[in-house]
Amino acid sequence: MGPLLLQRDTAEAEGEEEVVELFTTPRTKLAAATSDFGFNLFRQLAARDPKASVFLSPMSISAAFTQLSMGASERAEKQIYRALRYHTLQDSQLHDTLRDLLSSLRSSAKGFKSADRILLAKKLRLRLEYINSVEKQYGVRPQTFVAGARDLKAVNDWFKQQTGGKVEQVVPSLSRNTAVLPVGAAFLKGKWITRFSKANKMEKFQRDGEAPALIPMMEQENYPVKMGIDPDLGCTIAQVPMEDGISMYFFLPDEVTQNLTLIEEALTAEFVQDLSNTLHAVQVLLTLPVIRLSYSTDLLPSLSDLGLSEWLAETDLVKITNQPVKLNAVHHKVVMETAPEGTEYASTTPTVNGQSLALTYRVDRPFLFLVRDEPSGALLFIGKVLNPRDIGRVTTRSSCIRCSSSWRPWRSRFGSWSRGSPS
Secondary structure (H helix, E strand, O other), rough: OHHHHHOHHHHHOOOOOOOOOOOOHHHHHHHHHHHHHHHHHHHHHHHHHHOOOOEEEEEHHHHHHHHHOOOOOOOHHHHHHEEEEEEEHEEEEEEEEHHHHHHHHHHHHOOOEEEEEEEEOOOOEHHHHHHHHHHHHHHHOOEOOOOHHHHHHHHHHHHHHOOOOOOOOOOOOOOOOOOOEEEEEEEEEEEEEOOOOOOEEEEEEEEEOOOOOOOOEEEEEEEEEEEEEOOOOOEEEEEEEEEEHHHEEEEEEEEOOOOOOHHHHHOHHHHHHHHHOEEEEEEEEEEEEEEEEEEEEEEEHHHHHHHHHHHHHHOOOOOOOOOOOOOOEEEEEEEEEEEEEEOOOOOOOOOOEEOOOOOOOEEEOOEEEEEEEEOOOOOEEEEOOOHHHOOOOOOOOOHHHOOOOOOOOOOOOOOHHHHHOOO
């Protein structure tokens, strides 16, 4: 495994690191900013419940809050921009850059769909200039509502339609106390470049302090990945290519543990860009869970922890309405699916730097993952899976769960499965 060790730069270790600008265009700089925002938000969510799985789309939330910032005063806009990491940018055309980035990410070939919208209570005296400017800039008009089943259905129907029917019930309720509600939803159908020949075999997923559980896995010999061992973080990292320039990064800890804090704290846009440049191209016996994640949460408490507590206490949205308003929720829902299909077959000879090696990479324990658009560096998703129940069918028995007459469907906030195929 020596050739796969990730080496720390000697100059960096001695405090003499040469500054190399990794992000050189407005698009890649904006993608890096939204990624760093996503990493910060992820850490806040993870800290609130260290034993819970977490999953979110930084691009979706950034887009929703950028729309909201257009209704804020100059002072409030600066606070929002700082939380979103936009204050690091010198881009007078930020909104145009974000619109173009979102458009490229939502291309049908990538399989990524996101929908972001500001909901506004009809009872407010709304400023038409704000509504028109958001629609002109991002092609989506803020939606007005009254509390009730009809408008709630209309809201959720729109998000379902925008995500190809994959993300449902994004907004759980609309109360009379809700005045302004940012909402973001995202979906990805992960399409591998190289297909998996073996799929849906129930195999063991190791759990911290508990007996292993059986989950459906997919496997392929001689699978082309980029891989590296990071002894400082105590994990092995694999970058698995998807179609149209998307990659999925897996961070697999050396030990079976739910404590991934060391890995979480290391994540920055620059760190991941460095990984993309330094991981080693190899072929491995690759075993991955068949993933179907569905996660929804209210991000308001975590956003408050990112430096927005002062603004949230006295929400300043003077370009939306001159009435006093407060945010009481920020709804976010994400769904992701992977399947064994791919457009290419694996080769027959595993090599690294021209030498034959027998390597395995088996994601069979709690892990952290990223989904990244490589051309732009945009972070589409970030998540960690601590409990196998969060990614699909699971049983603690040695027999196949689908073969058991006593098996029944179950539901959780991380998704639902019915008998047979994933829903």
